[in-house]
Amino acid sequence: RSGKGRFRRSFLSTAVRFYNKDLSFVDLILSYLIDSLTVGSSSGISSATPTEEMNGSGNLMDFLDEPFPDVGTYEDFHTIDWLREKSRDTDRHRKITSKSKESIWEFIKSLLDAWSGWVVMLLIGLLSGTLAGVIDLAVDWMTDLKEGICLSALWYSHEQCCWTSNETTFDDRDKCPEWLKWAELMTGHSEGAGAYLLNYFLYILWALFFSFLAVSLVRVFAPYACGSGIPEIKTILSGFIIRGYLGKWTLLIKTVTLVLAVSSGLSLGKEGPLVHVACCCGNLFCSLFSKYSKNEGKRREVLSAAAAAGVSVAFGAPIGGVLFSLEEVSYYFPLKTLWRSFFAALVAAFTLRSINPFGNNRLVLFYVEYHTPWYMAELVPFILLGVFGGLWGTLFIRANIAWCRRRKTTQLGKYPVLEVIVVTGITAILAYPNPYTRRSTSELISELFNDCGALESSQLCDYYNNPNMTRPVDDIPDRPAGPGVYTALWQLALALIFKIVITIFTFGMKIPSGLFIPSMAVGAIAGRIVGIAVEQMAYHHHDWIIFKNWCRPGADCVTPGLYAMVGAAACLGGVTRMTVSLVVIMFELTGGLEYIVPLMAAAVTSKWVADAFGKEGIYEAHIQLNGYPYLDQDEFTHRTLATDVMRPRRSEPPLAVLTQDSTTVEDVETLIKDTDYNGFPVVVSRESERLIGFVQRRDLTLAIKNARQKQDGVVSNSVVYFTEDAPQLAPNNPQPLKLRRILNLSPFTVTDHTPMETVVDIFRKLGLRQCLVTRSGRLLGIITKKDVLRHMAQMMNQDPESIMFN
Numbered sequence: 181r182s183g184k185g186r187f188r189r190s191f192l193s194t195a196v197r198f199y200n201k202d203l204s205f206v207d208l209i210l211s212y213l214i215d216s217l218t219v220g221s222s223s224g225i226s227s228a229t230p231t232e233e234m235n236g237s238g239n240l241m242d243f244l245d246e247p248f249p250d251v252g253t254y255e256d257f258h259t260i261d262w263l264r265e266k267s268r269d270t271d272r273h274r275k276i277t278s279k280s281k282e283s284i285w286e287f288i289k290s291l292l293d294a295w296s297g298w299v300v301m302l303l304i305g306l307l308s309g310t311l312a313g314v315i316d317l318a319v320d321w322m323t324d325l326k327e328g329i330c331l332s333a334l335w336y337s338h339e340q341c342c343w344t345s346n347e348t349t350f351d352d353r354d355k356c357p358e359w360l361k362w363a364e365l366m367t368g369h370s371e372g373a374g375a376y377l378l379n380y381f382l383y384i385l386w387a388l389f390f391s392f393l394a395v396s397l398v399r400v401f402a403p404y405a406c407g408s409g410i411p412e413i414k415t416i417l418s419g420f421i422i423r424g425y426l427g428k429w430t431l432l433i434k435t436v437t438l439v440l441a442v443s444s445g446l447s448l449g450k451e452g453p454l455v456h457v458a459c460c461c462g463n464l465f466c467s468l469f470s471k472y473s474k475n476e477g478k479r480r481e482v483l484s485a486a487a488a489a490g491v492s493v494a495f496g497a498p499i500g501g502v503l504f505s506l507e508e509v510s511y512y513f514p515l516k517t518l519w520r521s522f523f524a525a526l527v528a529a530f531t532l533r534s535i536n537p538f539g540n541n542r543l544v545l546f547y548v549e550y551h552t553p554w555y556m557a558e559l560v561p562f563i564l565l566g567v568f569g570g571l572w573g574t575l576f577i578r579a580n581i582a583w584c585r586r587r588k589t590t591q592l593g594k595y596p597v598l599e600v601i602v603v604t605g606i607t608a609i610l611a612y613p614n615p616y617t618r619r620s621t622s623e624l625i626s627e628l629f630n631d632c633g634a635l636e637s638s639q640l641c642d643y644y645n646n647p648n649m650t651r652p653v654d655d656i657p658d659r660p661a662g663p664g665v666y667t668a669l670w671q672l673a674l675a676l677i678f679k680i681v682i683t684i685f686t687f688g689m690k691i692p693s694g695l696f697i698p699s700m701a702v703g704a705i706a707g708r709i710v711g712i713a714v715e716q717m718a719y720h721h722h723d724w725i726i727f728k729n730w731c732r733p734g735a736d737c738v739t740p741g742l743y744a745m746v747g748a749a750a751c752l753g754g755v756t757r758m759t760v761s762l763v764v765i766m767f768e769l770t771g772g773l774e775y776i777v778p779l780m781a782a783a784v785t786s787k788w789v790a791d792a793f794g795k796e797g798i799y800e801a802h803i804q805l806n807g808y809p810y811l812d813q814d815e816f817t818h819r820t821l822a823t824d825v826m827r828p829r830r831s832e833p834p835l836a837v838l839t840q841d842s843t844t845v846e847d848v849e850t851l852i853k854d855t856d857y858n859g860f861p862v863v864v865s866r867e868s869e870r871l872i873g874f875v876q877r878r879d880l881t882l883a884i885k886n887a888r889q890k891q892d893g894v895v896s897n898s899v900v901y902f903t904e905d906a907p908q909l910a911p912n913n914p915q916p917l918k919l920r921r922i923l924n925l926s927p928f929t930v931t932d933h934t935p936m937e938t939v940v941d942i943f944r945k946l947g948l949r950q951c952l953v954t955r956s957g958r959l960l961g962i963i964t965k966k967d968v969l970r971h972m973a974q975m976m977n978q979d980p981e982s983i984m985f986n
């Protein structure tokens with residue numbers, strides 16, 4: 181009977197391998213014949229005693245020779261083991277390479293596996309570009325819906341409606357009979373106090389409706405769809421698991437609510453959340469390929485490329501998107517990920533260009549071209565704008581973090597819907613009277629960036645013209661400002677104060693909210709004001725020594741739009757601390773290499789000024805506020821040792837360990853039940869404490885569960901052993917359980933006198949979950965990523981318990 185049982189288990193194991201395509205059909209038949217002969221000989225002339233068969237020292241099956249579901253996976257809010265994932269992918273690749281030489285079919289499968297990464301990049305680019313185009317079109321329509329409606333086609337925005345009209349004139353290009361404001365549609369009157377108040381009321385009503393719908397959808401269907409998403413994306417790419425953050429529901433709700441939130445007129449942008457949307461697309465397509473769905477390290481390579489695609493469609497800057505992913509969000513960025521990121525960003529930009537959401541054959545609304553060169557003396561105002569950007573970044577980060585911390589620690593956090601409604605109401609009430617805050621922020625930036633040509637009708641271009649001017653259209657000389665410019669200046673000054681204050685309270689609410697566009701708007705307003713001031717100084721005082729050498733009377737010396745662009749870059753850099761990627765993004769927006777030096781000067785200055793008050797950008801500050809286990813790239817300079825950080829401490833109970841061949845199943849289950857550790861060191865014995873390896877808690881739980889279901893004779897007092905050979909047990913002992921397959925035989929170890937500077941560097945560069953501390957091979961303790969983060973927080977006089985997750 182025991183021989184038949186062994187045969188049955190052995191054949192079952194072989195059949196499973198055949199089902200998993202590890203064996204061919206011929207191998208299955210040969211295995212069946214060999215096992216049959218083995219059983220026959222065992223039942224007749226076997227020298228194995230019944231005792232040896234019972235305690236497992238004979239032909240004991242290790243059921244873990246075959247993989248079972250969920251081993252090697254991670255629980256929610258845990259950190260992945262980068263070394264383990266890398267090793268698993270190397271084994272998978274080695275296996276595919278060896279199999280590819282066996283047959284044509286295996287060779288084709290190896291080619292498909294090699295090309296799967298490029299296929300995923302193609303799909304990410306197509307979907308993220310399509311979603312970005314749909315979002316742009318929907319935002320354009322719904323933003324205009326707050327003010328009126330197109331009678332000829334309800335789905336047309338104001339601009340599209342007047343484009344299609346045959347009665348639109350050049351002077352009144354924004355007015356056409358097909359487009360009616362709500363007051364005119366309801367009462368038949370477009371002028372007067374009554375019409376203005378009705379339009380004002382309906383503007384506020386639409387804004388409240390959009391924001392209420394957005395926050396309700398987020399709260400009910402996808403709580404992870406709120407915020408920018410970039411702090412969480414950075415944390416996920418560093419190896420943290422947040423289940424559902426990149427799920428299908430999050431993708432759907434984030435796309436819909438992003439349109440609603442931006443259309444409501446709140447001081448937020450869609451560019452940051454588009455990175456989250458693109459990463460959701462990447463995670464969606466990862467599930468189609470086992471190469472990525474079963475390996476968290478490979479999945480993060482795809483997500484890094486998806487982040488590049490998100491910035492590519494947000495700003496129409498494919499190269500800037502790749503550099504943004506490399507500089508700002510990615511933790512592990514190998515060379516092949518660089519190429520794939522470039523391909524994904526290219527496909528995404530091409531897809532968005534094909535949709536042409538803005539109707540200008542450009543990827544963004546505020547694409548500009550300047551025709552006047554900049555002069556060396558202008559570096560002074562450019563650097564001053566950089567100083568302003570750094571100061572604004574510092575002010576915003578500190579004020580916003582203080583407000584978000586108050587939201588988390590007070591009753592305010594319990595009423596997210598009410599908070600969104602109140603902020604939206606205040607924003608709409610204050611924004612409507614000012615034409616520069618009433619329009620969408622992207623349109624505002626577009627107007628501020630524009631150079632004043634002969635065809636511009638904006639207030640900002642209300643200059644006194646010389647009727648005898650014979651210059652080309654793109655080379656208009658500096659002119660004295662008219663009344664429209666001065667009116668626009670004080671309106672812009674009010675808009676600047678409004679944007680600075682309201683953005684602090686808007687970012688971080690429970691709706692999708694990006695920070696790129698509001699920050700750029702603040703800088704663009706300040707830059708345009710400075711640019712007009714410099715322009716008028718150059719015109720009225722061209723004999724001053726600073727203007728005399730480069731600004732002659734009648735020359736086109738100063739471009740105020742360039743100052744707006746430099747100010748936008750400075751403020752965005754001050755908030756995010758981006759440098760290289762920021763300059764490239766702004767360069768791709770303008771399409772000219774000539775203005776890289778002013779942009780670099782402003783970006784570097786803003787970073788220097790902001791870093792003087794604190795090294796953290798807004799995303800790092802929110803990571804720290806939320807307690808995410810993220811190791812930043814700052815150097816650790818304190819002189820502490822591994823023994824100062826390792827657990828257990830002197831006042832704590834001894835380290836929970838497993839022995840290699842003397843622990844029972846019941847002991848293991850009790851240890852798992854009584855502790856919440858993520859894994860356990862395995863030692864030779866409790867007396868010697870010589871380290872053998874490390875086993876993960878989740879793998880241990882799943883292994884015992886599967887053993888009880890599939891392996892006969894495993895009971896609570898069965899001995900668990902991690903050695904190659906079964907231990908010598910008494911004849912009446914139950915069958916032991918071999919778990920060597922789930923044991924990590926090469927855990928990373930350091931000595932107790934290793935400097936913490938080295939330990940932090942090891943954790944940061946290798947992506948470790950934990951590190952064991954030994955002395956001469958004897959186990960002393962363990963250091964986890966959470967211990968490292970707590971110690972770093974303690975060294976910086978911060979609350980070490982703010983690191984909330986495992």
